[in-house]
Amino acid sequence: MPVAAGLLGALLPVVLACAASLAFVHDPLWVIALMPLAAALNSVRPMGGGMAVAQSYRIRLFGAGWTVDGRRGPAAASAGPFLLAAATVGGFFLALPLLAFAARELALPARSSPRAVALAGALVALVVAGLAHRKEAPLPTWRLLLLAGGVPDRALAAWVLRLGRLARPDGSIGHVGGLGSDVVGLHEQLDAELVLREAERRGIPGAARLRAQALDALARRELPEGGFPVYPGGLSREDLSRRAREALGR
Numbered sequence: 001m002p003v004a005a006g007l008l009g010a011l012l013p014v015v016l017a018c019a020a021s022l023a024f025v026h027d028p029l030w031v032i033a034l035m036p037l038a039a040a041l042n043s044v045r046p047m048g049g050g051m052a053v054a055q056s057y058r059i060r061l062f063g064a065g066w067t068v069d070g071r072r073g074p075a076a077a078s079a080g081p082f083l084l085a086a087a088t089v090g091g092f093f094l095a096l097p098l099l100a101f102a103a104r105e106l107a108l109p110a111r112s113s114p115r116a117v118a119l120a121g122a123l124v125a126l127v128v129a130g131l132a133h134r135k136e137a138p139l140p141t142w143r144l145l146l147l148a149g150g151v152p153d154r155a156l157a158a159w160v161l162r163l164g165r166l167a168r169p170d171g172s173i174g175h176v177g178g179l180g181s182d183v184v185g186l187h188e189q190l191d192a193e194l195v196l197r198e199a200e201r202r203g204i205p206g207a208a209r210l211r212a213q214a215l216d217a218l219a220r221r222e223l224p225e226g227g228f229p230v231y232p233g234g235l236s237r238e239d240l241s242r243r244a245r246e247a248l249g250r
Contacts, residue, residue, distance in 0.1 A: 006081035013090030021100035033114035036121030048087030049179035065182035067233035139191035171217030
């Protein structure tokens with residue numbers, strides 16, 4: 001059911017955007033030709049996105065973000081992947097009707113070939129996607145390497161510098177934006193804290209300050225009834241809550 005809901009959520013914005021675009025250009029080939037340009041516009045700063053972790057779905061659309069926890073029941077288990085897919089895929093098609101309207105007003109269908117427009121749009125999309133691409137820190141890999149042992153101080157110091165660049169004003173540390181969530185997930189916060197804990201133990205400069213801020217942010221995530229959710233507004237997850245309590249020394 002979650003897979004079907006996700007596919008439906010991804011399909012819906014595509015159908016709606018294509019139908020609206022056809023009302024302007026009346027030619028399916030032109031609608032297809034304009035798709036790469038719409039995708040390029042979204043790649044600069046994706047309008048929608050989110051993340052799914054342990055059936056906890058964080059959906060982001062423009063400046064708004066909310067959590068749907070799939071463990072609240074069958075309705076939430078389907079709504080989460082549906083909304084996440086709709087927000088993520090929909091961002092790439094949101095500009096399509098506007099581009100179709102502009103093409104009609106500029107009389108492009110009468111002047112140009114849809115194949116040429118599609119090729120130009122694809123080239124623009126590739127360039128924009130390449131420029132907008134961000135290299136993310138492999139937090140889960142760092143955690144596994146630390147648990148396995150043998151990470152030298154120089155590598156650990158480089159990790160601390162990268163974590164400093166990921167630190168948020170509220171003290172959380174992790175990836176946000178792009179096609180991802182608007183808030184740091186608990187799983188990334190805990191991976192970052194483990195790196196900083198080991199770096200602090202070894203006396204790596206800057207690690208103690210970052211870890212203190214990360215622990216403050218982690219403590220604020222705790223639910224009134226106990227436990228820690230993956231994202232704000234969700235239910236607690238026992239495995240992550242156990243790691244959170246360990247990090248906080250409880």
